Amino acid sequence: MDRWLQKEIELNQKHEEILVRREALLKQTELRLGDTQELSASVAHHWGQAKQRNQELIQEIVQCQTEARIQSARPSSFQLTALKERYWEMVEKETPKWKEEVKKAKRDKSNPPSAR
Numbered sequence: 001m002d003r004w005l006q007k008e009i010e011l012n013q014k015h016e017e018i019l020v021r022r023e024a025l026l027k028q029t030e031l032r033l034g035d036t037q038e039l040s041a042s043v044a045h046h047w048g049q050a051k052q053r054n055q056e057l058i059q060e061i062v063q064c065q066t067e068a069r070i071q072s073a074r075p076s077s078f079q080l081t082a083l084k085e086r087y088w089e090m091v092e093k094e095t096p097k098w099k100e101e102v103k104k105a106k107r108d109k110s111n112p113p114s115a116r
Contacts, residue, residue, distance in 0.1 A: 076084075
């Protein structure tokens with residue numbers, strides 16, 4: 001009988017340990033579930049903000065494209081035309097000098113000072 005009493009005490013202790021572990025696991029599960037719900041709410045909130053921001057950016061892009069089309073359809077002003085002409089005159093004037101500088105740089109690169 002003593003043996004059976006000892007066995008019952010051991011089983012009761014194990015039962016108590018199991019109940020304590022079960023309670024701890026339940027609390028952890030509740031905490032994680034709460035964290036998961038908070039995370040889901042946060043993700044949903046940020047997703048909504050990102051969607052709104054993207055819509056605003058798309059509207060801005062469309063507006064910029066529309067304005068660019070309107071601007072490009074207008075004839076150039078006299079000042080802009082004059083600036084373009086002066087720019088291309090300068091490019092034509094400076095191109096031979098630039099080409100010579102490029103050739104010189106290539107020669108200097110292919111003949112380093114130590115090889116001379």
